[in-house]
Amino acid sequence: MDRRTLLGRGAAVAGGAVVASALLPALDNAALAASPARGGSDQAGGYGPLSPLVPANEPTGQPYLALPAGFSYVVFGKTGTPLVSDPGTLNGTSHDGMAAFALRGGRVRLIRNQEDRQPAGSGSVAGPAATKYDPKAFGGVTVLDYDPRTRTLVNDYIGLNGTIVNCAGGIAYRGRGWITCEETIAGPANGYDKKHGYAYLVPADAGKTVPAVPLTALGRFAHEAVAVDDRTGFVYLTEDAGSGRGSGFYRFLPNDPNKLEKGGLLQILAIKGRAQVDLRQGQKASAWLPVEWVDIDDPDPDTIVEADKPGATSVFAQGWAGGGAKFNRLEGIWAAKSTIFFSSTSGGDVKNGDVNSDGYAEGFGQIWEYEPGKGQGTRGGRRHTDGGRLRLVFESPGGSVLDSPDNITISPKGSLLLCEDDASDDGDLHPLAPGVEDVNRLIGLTRAGKTFEFAVNHFSSAEFAGACFAPDGRTLFVNVFGGVEVGSGFTAAITGPWNRGAL
Numbered sequence: 001m002d003r004r005t006l007l008g009r010g011a012a013v014a015g016g017a018v019v020a021s022a023l024l025p026a027l028d029n030a031a032l033a034a035s036p037a038r039g040g041s042d043q044a045g046g047y048g049p050l051s052p053l054v055p056a057n058e059p060t061g062q063p064y065l066a067l068p069a070g071f072s073y074v075v076f077g078k079t080g081t082p083l084v085s086d087p088g089t090l091n092g093t094s095h096d097g098m099a100a101f102a103l104r105g106g107r108v109r110l111i112r113n114q115e116d117r118q119p120a121g122s123g124s125v126a127g128p129a130a131t132k133y134d135p136k137a138f139g140g141v142t143v144l145d146y147d148p149r150t151r152t153l154v155n156d157y158i159g160l161n162g163t164i165v166n167c168a169g170g171i172a173y174r175g176r177g178w179i180t181c182e183e184t185i186a187g188p189a190n191g192y193d194k195k196h197g198y199a200y201l202v203p204a205d206a207g208k209t210v211p212a213v214p215l216t217a218l219g220r221f222a223h224e225a226v227a228v229d230d231r232t233g234f235v236y237l238t239e240d241a242g243s244g245r246g247s248g249f250y251r252f253l254p255n256d257p258n259k260l261e262k263g264g265l266l267q268i269l270a271i272k273g274r275a276q277v278d279l280r281q282g283q284k285a286s287a288w289l290p291v292e293w294v295d296i297d298d299p300d301p302d303t304i305v306e307a308d309k310p311g312a313t314s315v316f317a318q319g320w321a322g323g324g325a326k327f328n329r330l331e332g333i334w335a336a337k338s339t340i341f342f343s344s345t346s347g348g349d350v351k352n353g354d355v356n357s358d359g360y361a362e363g364f365g366q367i368w369e370y371e372p373g374k375g376q377g378t379r380g381g382r383r384h385t386d387g388g389r390l391r392l393v394f395e396s397p398g399g400s401v402l403d404s405p406d407n408i409t410i411s412p413k414g415s416l417l418l419c420e421d422d423a424s425d426d427g428d429l430h431p432l433a434p435g436v437e438d439v440n441r442l443i444g445l446t447r448a449g450k451t452f453e454f455a456v457n458h459f460s461s462a463e464f465a466g467a468c469f470a471p472d473g474r475t476l477f478v479n480v481f482g483g484v485e486v487g488s489g490f491t492a493a494i495t496g497p498w499n500r501g502a503l
Contacts, residue, residue, distance in 0.1 A: 045415065045444060045448070045450050045452055045501055046068070046501050046502070047068035047070075047071070047452075047454065047501040047503075048069060049068065049069070050067055050068055050432055050454075050455070050456055051066055051067070051069070051432070052432060052458045053065060053066065053072065053073070055072075055073055055075045055492070056072045056073065056074050056151065057074040057075065057076075057152075058075065062459070063458050064459040064480065064492070065455050065458055065492060066432040066455065066458045067454070067455055067494065068454070068501075070496045070497045071494060071497070072495060073493060073494040074151045074152075074492070074493050076144070076152075076490065077091050077153065077156065077491040078091060078487045078489065078490045079091055079092070079095070079124075079482045079484070079486060079488050079489040080124075080485070080488075081486065081487065083157065084155070084156055085155050085156050085157060089126050089127075089158065091142060092114035092116055092123075092124040092125040092139070092142060093114060093115075093116050093118075093484045093489065094114055094115040094116055094117070094482065094483065094484075094489065095112055095113070095115075095466065095479035095480065095482060095491060096112075096114070096115040096407075096466060096479065096481060097112075097113045097169045097180070097181075097225060097407055098112040098113065098465070098466030098467075098477065098479060099178055099468050100468045100477055101175065101178075101471075103145060105147075106147070106148065106149060107145055107146065107147050107154065108145070108146045108470045108471065108475070108477075109143060109144070109145050109146075109204060110144040110146060110468075110477055110491065111141060111142075111180075112141065112142045112143075112144060112466060112479065113166040113167060113168065114140055114141065114142060115165055115166055115167050115183065115481075116138055116165065117139075117164070118138065120136045120137070120186075120190060120191030121136045121138075121191065122138060123137070123138020123139055124484070125139050125140035125141075125142070125158060125161050126138075126158060126161065127158035127160075127162075127209045128161070128209055130211075131160070131161060131162065131209045131210060131211045131212060132161050132162025132212060133194065133200070133211075133213070134162050134163070134164075134192050135162065136191065136192050136193050137161075137162050137163055137192060138161075138162075139161075139163050139165055139166045139182075140160045140161040140162065140163050140180075140212070141160040141166060141180050141202055142156060142157075143156060143157050143159040143206075144156045144491065146493060148470060148474065148475050148493070151493065157208065157209065158209050159178075159206065159209060160200060160202050160209065160210055160212050161212065163198075163212055164182055164184055164192070165182050165183045165186075165196070166180045166182060166183075167223065167224055167225070168183075168224050168331070168466075169181045169199070169225060169226055170225055170226035170227045170228065170333065170334075170335075171228065172226070172235070172260070173258065174230050176203065176204055176205070177201050177202060177203045177204055178201070178204060179199050179200070179201055179215075179235075179260075180199065180200050180202055181199045181200075181224060181225065181237075182196050182198055182200075183222050183224055184196050184222060185221060185222060185304050195302070197219075197220040197222065197304075198214035198216060198219075198220060198223070199214070199215045199218045199219075199223055199226065200212050200213060200215065201213070215260050215261060216299070216300045217260070217263040217266065217300070218237065218266065218299070219237065219252075219266050219296065219300070220299065220300045220304070221239050221241065221248075221304075221314065221315040221316065222240050222241045222242070223237060223239065223240075224239060224330055224331050224333075225238050225333045226333065227334055227335035227340055228335060229340070230335075231372075232372070233254055233257025234251050234252065234254075234372070235252040236249070236250070236251050236252075236333060236335070236342075237249075237250040237251070237252065238250075238330035238333050238342050239330055240329045240331055240345070241314075241316060241329075242329065243329055243346060243354070243357075243362060245306055245307070245308070245316075245358075246308075247316065247327050247329055248268045248269065248315070248316045248319050248320075248324055248325070248326070248330075249268070249269040249330060249342065249370070250266060250269070250296075250315075251266075251269070252265070253265040253267070265295060266296040266299040266315070267293035267294055267295055267296060267319075268294050268296060268315075268318075268319030268324035268325075269293060269294075269325050269390065270291070270292050270293065270319075270322070271289050271290065271292075271325050272289075272290040272291065272292045274325075275323035276323055276324070276325075276326070277325050277326070278325075279325050279326060279327050279392075280327060280344070280347045280363070281349050281360075281363060282349065283366075283392045284392070285391075285392050285393065285394070285395060286391055287391060288390070289390045290387070290389055291370070291387040291389055291390050292387040293387050294319050294322035294323055295322070296315055296318050296319055297318060298313070298315075298318065299315060301313045301315070307320050307321075327344050327347060327368075328345070328346050328356075328360065328362065328363075329345040329346050330342060330343070330344055331343045331345050331405065331406045331408075332405065332406055332407040332408035332409075332418075332419070333408070334409055334416075338371070339370065339371045339372075340369070340370040340371075340372070341367060341368070341369050341370075341393075341408060341416060343365065343366065343368070343405040343406065343408050344365060344366040344367075344368065344405075345404045345405060345421060346362035346364075346365065346404060347363050347365065347366035348364050348366050348395045348396055350363055350364055350397050351364075352364050352399065352403070352426050354425055363395070363396065364398060364399050364401075364403050364404065365395070365396045365402050365403065365404055365405040366394065366395050367393050367394040367405065368390060368391070368393065369391050370388060370389075370390050371388055371389050371390075372388045373386030373387050373389075374386050394445060394449065399422075399428050400428075401443075401451050402418065402445075402451060403428065403441075404420055405418040405419070405420060405421075405443070406418075406420065406421035406463060406465065407419040407464070407465050407466055408467075409467045409468050409469065411469065411473075411503040412469060412473035412498070414447050415444050415445060415446045415447060415502045416445040417442060417443070417444055417445075417454065417467050417476075417503060418442070418445060419442060419463065419464035419467050419478070420440040420442070420463065420464060421440065421465070421481075422439065422440050422461075422463070433457060433459075436458075436461050437461060438461050439457065440456075440457045440461065440462065440464050441454075441464070442454045442456075442464055442467065442478065444501070444502055444503055447502075450502075452502070454501075454503065455478070455494070457480060460488065462480050462481040462482050462483070462488065463480075463481045464478055464479070464481070465478070465479045465480075466478060466491075473498070475493050475494065476494040476495075476503070477493055477494075478491070478492050478494065479491050479492075
């Protein structure tokens with residue numbers, strides 16, 4: 001079966017993102033079923049041994065990625081290099097979350113976040129002054145138009161500017177837009193003119209830099225990513241407040257699903273009958289937990305005091321006080337047809353050696369599944385008696401299997417693809433990345449609960465981010481995060497014999 005046929009039979013395509021119609025039905029014992037996959041064995045759904053490869057568009061250059069035999073890739077949009085459509089403007093730093101959207105003529109539009117963390121008044125994302133949210137903020141979004149037939153970047157521009165720490169985000173409005181999220185709660189006290197910690201909309205068809213307008217009703221907190229349930233218009237949000245502070249899983253019930261700026265109700269997930277439950281460790285894989293939702297009274301606090309401090313005012317503190325659940329560093333999230341998957345970078349019972357300020361010892365990572373309740377409408381969350389249910393579908397038994405999952409996506413065949421962001425201090429090494437400590441990989445997680453390596457960052461210790469498939473499923477796009485150094489980050493477009501494995 002070719003990849004296009006498989007997509008038609010087994011998956012739905014929304015705005016360039018391939019969304020599986022059925023995912024992970026056999027993960028009842030996922031945590032126990034996982035086994036180390038360092039050797040690249042295809043016994044768990046992989047594509048065989050990996051080896052370092054030079055990019056096809058830099059044949060005399062150095063290898064950046066290690067991939068299975070038969071695969072190849074091109075690189076573009078490198079940190080600090082000129083845009084192809086505007087040589088006077090440079091690509092920003094810190095390439096993070098990303099999504100792919102269909103354009104006419106078979107081209108693909110990538111909307112890529114720049115998680116620039118440089119101080120107020122400095123940074124890497126330019127663009128018109130008139131469209132900036134904050135004149136002292138220099139993060140934002142880059143739009144890149146790619147032609148898969150020629151494997152070249154044909155157009156690029158700054159999509160949104162005047163924001164900071166644009167980490168991940170998600171597809172909105174049934175594939176017509178990208179929500180970019182700030183992973184920070186900085187503001188005037190940090191030298192900026194305005195408060196930060198918001199989500200912003202970038203229409204997929206804008207064609208130019210759009211004004212950055214904060215969607216304040218979606219909350220002011222350290223946003224990571226979002227996913228939208230197209231059946232209801234509900235927006236699900238992850239929080240990465242940093243280790244030892246507690247992070248929440250949220251949903252937003254919009255007044256108008258087609259106009260998020262019209263406001264709505266923000267809520268935090270809680271486990272029914274278990275107020276203030278700590279889900280960071282000690283959880284049983286596959287056990288469904290009944291969910292209820294707690295309203296957030298003030299989603300946009302002017303002054304933020306964390307939950308462990310007197311007079312706490314943060315969004316998580318409000319939710320925790322109301323009985324909400326605690327996770328550790330929630331990161332990537334992706335919506336399937338009837339369920340939501342999200343990752344906790346450092347949850348889990350097998351510990352990586354790092355201990356947080358509150359005494360919590362970090363794990364190697366968890367993957368969670370939330371199944372929305374039946375009969376939910378597009379608004380009026382207080383009326384709902386069925387809040388859905390939550391389960392742990394995968395917990396890493398060690399760093400060789402999975403180390404610090406961050407961004408996630410769903411493949412055309414229904415497997416999860418996980419971007420590692422190895423921020424732990426376990427000092428792991430990899431034979432395919434000599435001289436690199438704390439190596440990062442792309443890890444596949446099959447519907448049978450098996451893991452396998454698909455890619456290794458041979459080039460540096462930078463994380464993988466923004467993995468997403470083209471609308472036809474034939475190209476996988478992914479970022480290497482990089483830093484502020486020219487060329488340290490880039491976007492890669494990977495193609496090859498997808499039918500040989502689980503992606």
